[in-house]
Structure formats: C-alpha cells, structure tokens
Amino acid sequence: MSSRSQTIADILTRAIIDHRLVPGCKLGERELSEIFDVSRIVVRQALIRLADDGLAQIERNRGAFVAKPSMQEAMEIYDALTLVEQGVAAQLSDRLGPAGWAELRQHVERQRQAVASGNDALADVLGQEFHTVFVRLSRNKVMQEIHAQLVRRTTLLRSLITADFDYCNLLDDHSRVVDLLEKGRLKQAMDLIDTHHRAVVRGYIMDREVYAEMTPAEALAPYLDGKADGAAPIAPRKPAKSSGNGDGTAHVHVHLPKQDPAPKSRTSAKKTNRGLPA
Amino acid sequence: MSSRSQTIADILTRAIIDHRLVPGCKLGERELSEIFDVSRIVVRQALIRLADDGLAQIERNRGAFVAKPSMQEAMEIYDALTLVEQGVAAQLSDRLGPAGWAELRQHVERQRQAVASGNDALADVLGQEFHTVFVRLSRNKVMQEIHAQLVRRTTLLRSLITADFDYCNLLDDHSRVVDLLEKGRLKQAMDLIDTHHRAVVRGYIMDREVYAEMTPAEALAPYLDGKADGAAPIAPRKPAKSSGNGDGTAHVHVHLPKQDPAPKSRTSAKKTNRGLPA
DNA sequence: AAACACAAGATTGGATATCAATCAACGATT
DNA sequence: AATCGTTGATTGATATCCAATCTTGTGTTT
Numbered sequence: 243m244s245s246r247s248q249t250i251a252d253i254l255t256r257a258i259i260d261h262r263l264v265p266g267c268k269l270g271e272r273e274l275s276e277i278f279d280v281s282r283i284v285v286r287q288a289l290i291r292l293a294d295d296g297l298a299q300i301e302r303n304r305g306a307f308v309a310k311p312s313m314q315e316a317m318e319i320y321d322a323l324t325l326v327e328q329g330v331a332a333q334l335s336d337r338l339g340p341a342g343w344a345e346l347r348q349h350v351e352r353q354r355q356a357v358a359s360g361n362d363a364l365a366d367v368l369g370q371e372f373h374t375v376f377v378r379l380s381r382n383k384v385m386q387e388i389h390a391q392l393v394r395r396t397t398l399l400r401s402l403i404t405a406d407f408d409y410c411n412l413l414d415d416h417s418r419v420v421d422l423l424e425k426g427r428l429k430q431a432m433d434l435i436d437t438h439h440r441a442v443v444r445g446y447i448m449d450r451e452v453y454a455e456m457t458p459a460e461a462l463a464p465y466l467d468g469k470a471d472g473a474a475p476i477a478p479r480k481p482a483k484s485s486g487n488g489d490g491t492a493h494v495h496v497h498l499p500k501q502d503p504a505p506k507s508r509t510s511a512k513k514t515n516r517g518l519p520a
Numbered sequence: 521m522s523s524r525s526q527t528i529a530d531i532l533t534r535a536i537i538d539h540r541l542v543p544g545c546k547l548g549e550r551e552l553s554e555i556f557d558v559s560r561i562v563v564r565q566a567l568i569r570l571a572d573d574g575l576a577q578i579e580r581n582r583g584a585f586v587a588k589p590s591m592q593e594a595m596e597i598y599d600a601l602t603l604v605e606q607g608v609a610a611q612l613s614d615r616l617g618p619a620g621w622a623e624l625r626q627h628v629e630r631q632r633q634a635v636a637s638g639n640d641a642l643a644d645v646l647g648q649e650f651h652t653v654f655v656r657l658s659r660n661k662v663m664q665e666i667h668a669q670l671v672r673r674t675t676l677l678r679s680l681i682t683a684d685f686d687y688c689n690l691l692d693d694h695s696r697v698v699d700l701l702e703k704g705r706l707k708q709a710m711d712l713i714d715t716h717h718r719a720v721v722r723g724y725i726m727d728r729e730v731y732a733e734m735t736p737a738e739a740l741a742p743y744l745d746g747k748a749d750g751a752a753p754i755a756p757r758k759p760a761k762s763s764g765n766g767d768g769t770a771h772v773h774v775h776l777p778k779q780d781p782a783p784k785s786r787t788s789a790k791k792t793n794r795g796l797p798a
Numbered sequence: 799a800a801a802c803a804c805a806a807g808a809t810t811g812g813a814t815a816t817c818a819a820t821c822a823a824c825g826a827t828t
Numbered sequence: 829a830a831t832c833g834t835t836g837a838t839t840g841a842t843a844t845c846c847a848a849t850c851t852t853g854t855g856t857t858t
Binding site: 244245247281286287290291294295296301302315318319321322328333383385388392 | 522523561568572597599604663664673
C-alpha cells in the first residue's frame, strides 16, 4: 500500500474532479485531519501533492484552497491539451496497428451505445475516458501522466465554468477523429482536435458558480468508509455560503439533464456538457 | 519567501541537474535533515515534491533515491519532449512576431559567440536555455512548466547516460530550426527537432557511470551558505562507496572533454555533449 | 564452507504536543 | 464612522516518541 498522504491526495483529487470540492474551497489542515482521522502533517503532504498537480494552491500562512484558475490559465490548459493530443495523433497515425484502431473504435461504439440507451452517466465517463485511451495507445507513460494531469485540470475548470452553447454537434468528434486518422488524413484530424477544444473554450463563461459548494466534510463523506466511488450517494447540499445560483447538484461528473432541486419543467437537454473534451 | 520544503526541494533539484547527486543516490531523511538543519518532516515534504517531479522515487519503508530512469523511460521522456517542442514550433510558426524571432536569433548568436570564444561552460548553459526560451515564447505558462519538467528529467538522464558519438553536426540545429520556422517551413523544422532528439537518444548508452558519486553532504555543500551557484567550489570527492570511475568532477552540467582518471592525452574534443537538446 | 534462520539495529512512516509567525476578525478608541 | 490595536485561529515548523519494515550481522545447521 502506498503512503497515507498519497491515499488522501488521491481522494481529494477524486473529490475535486467529481466537482464535490469546488474551486476556491478552503482545505483547512485541521478540518481535513479530523475528517480523515490522520495527523495534520499527513494532510499537509497530501496538499503539497495536490498543489504540485495544479489542483490546489497553497498561500503562505493562509492555507490551501482548491485551485481557481483564471480564464487565461484555462485557455493555456486547453492549448496544452490540444498540443499534446495533436502530437499523439501524429504519432498514432504513423505507428498504430490494427488492434489499436480497433480498440478506439470499440470505445467509441461503447459510448454510442450508452448514448443510445440513454445512459448519460456512462456516456459521460466514456467520453472522458476516450482521451485517456487515445493517449495510452502512444505507449508513452510519461506522456500519459502529463495528459492525465491536464485532463484533471480541465475537469477542475468545469466546476468554475459553464458552457453556454449546444454541444450536440461535438458528440461525434471522437469517431471522426478516429476515422480521419486511420485514413491518414492527419492534418484534418489535428484541425478537428483543435477546433473541438477551441469551440469548448469559446463557450466558457467564468465567474459563475456551476456546482454548489459543500463543506469538505460533506464533500468527502462518500469516499471514506466503503471506498464507494462512481455511484456514491450524494449528500444533501447545505447552503453554507453558496454564492452562485441554487441550482446544479454536485454530481460525479455525471451529467443529469437539468436536475433541479424542484424538478418541474426541465429545460432543453441540449445545453449539456455530455461528451466534453476532457 | 516560499516554504522551507520548497526551498530544499529547489536545492535538491539543482544539485540533481548539476549532476552532483547522481541517479540511485540515497536521499536519507536524517542525513538531509542534518545537512539542511531542518526537521525530518520538512525533508520528507521536499522529497515528495521531487518525487512528484519525477526526479526522485520513494520506496515505502526504504526511503527516497534520486530517480534512475530505465532506457525505456529515457526514450519516453525524449519522445514527450519532442512532441512538446514540435507542437510549440507549430504554434510559433503561426503566431510569433518579429520581436520573438529576434529574441531567438539573439540567443543563438550569444551561444555562437560563447562557442567562438571558447567559453564552453557558458555555451552549454545557453544551449540548454534556448529550449526554455523557445517554449516561453509560446506564452503558455502551463506548457512552460511541463517542458521545464521534461528538461529537468533529460538533464537527469545525462548523469546516467553517456553519449558515444560526434555532436558537432548538431551544434547548429538551434539556428537551423529558427531559420526554417521563420521561413514557414514548419514540416522541416519539426523533422529537424525530431531528428535532433532521436540522434541523441540513439547515441545513449546506459549502465555506465558518467559522473562520480558523492555523498549528499559533499554534493550539497556548495548550495548551503553563500547561495553560491554556477561557480560553486567543487568539493573534493571522498571515495565513500564510489562505484564509477574515480574521476570526473561533478560540474554544473559543464562538460569536461573526456577527462579520464589519468588525464594525460584527452581524446577528441568532438565527443562532447555541448549544445545538447535539453 | 555454504545456506538458512533468527535477532538486533537502523530507517521510514506516522502521531502527538508544542511553539512562533502571520492573518483575520472583532472591538475599542478617537 | 474610520482607524488602530487586540485576540483568536491557522499555518509553518520542531522535537519526541512509537510502530512497522527493511537491512545486516550473527549463529546455527547441514
């Protein structure tokens, strides 16, 4: 088993990318040490790991907070992600064998089936996973780690940011990228990757609370005992100092089509972030 | 001022990229805590930072060691570096203004002058810096940090690895890349970057001690009091459990042309790693 | 003499208590 | 009401202690 600080860092990372801990949220050492029932020092080590990963920022004598990237940094992260995925695409177009293409197609197909069967949650997870699989096929662990870190940070961005346009015409991008690459149309594939990410960034609007704020105790509860993950029970939201609109249940990056606290008339299901690039 | 663990992590990083702490070197907590005169916990936090950076590896209940990448990992690091620099090249060929090209040319010129005047040390530093400047011109801090981390890891590789061929025909690569990019010949520039790095990796031979092993106390002495850097005094090496050849003063990534244990007839000065890609 | 087993020592991972420095909030004073 | 100082809370860091684990050395057995 790994070190305890690593375990806690992993849990915190998971809670952040699950949008349970939103940007700006204070990560107090004492509070976390009581939640995890460890000493403050272990928590500090975990927070150092998170800060090195870009998911938290530590201000001297003030403490650690979930990172709150600026719009500038958001664009930089997406630029970097684009650069990495374009580079991987170029490598794969040369080196990838039939088995690799089959794996990509199979993954796309699984996502398509999930969408068809209305399992939005699974579709969302698969949509995220596609990029990871894509980079894994480069067989470069260093690159995988860099990419995974960037993906985590884009996921973080989605807590801070809300998309304001229709994503439907981006849903098939994965499939199209695979098609283009396998046909050797590298340039077009790279352009598509770029367009994909650029479109997403352009749709971003900052300074809006998308996910509700929870106290760390509430946010971390599902991860503590039973090692429950994906289908973790959602704790009821307590309006601590919620600054945003009251809407938006903090889910496990599972998009539920506009599930309001008062689920009366759900709005257009098209303004969703299903199948986002990250 | 930053936290003390960050300061210590920086010093250790510097010592590693200066080849004073070689791969595999044990980084004992007690030993380091006495050297830096801090508590063990601060050292642990610094080691966590180094491990997150890929410069150290921590084995549970065994301690931290300077990372000793495999040949496989070495190639992956160079592949990733190539990917990043090619991507940046593509961006720069579109977006870079005259001032940017001028800065690159000026940097190349400075290195050329250093070479001409026989200042190999300066030339080496400038050669490393070129890549950093190159990426900085992308104006993407996220990308800069990723690249800087990769560069640190390539520098680490050079402690473990020795080049076995003539580097002379790689010396002007920087200049040629700038030329090609400014003329819009992006494809050629990217190929040159790739060729450059591939040639370096092909020349690598592992399992050979290039730099002498020092105890951490000796290795870190120059960084402690007067904040001395570059021209730090070289502590005499004490043959603690030296496994490599007895010679090879650990310099600040300044290559000493084939300085053998019996430095009589130094071999061809062409077999140097001046102007290496990292 | 070689191989194995076991015990002692050393090192790491972690907990706890404590202290100084700094920040934030609060209240008193003008 | 605005400013200034005080108090409380939190962080950064240290020292000490303890358990778990790894290493080493010794001793025994074959």
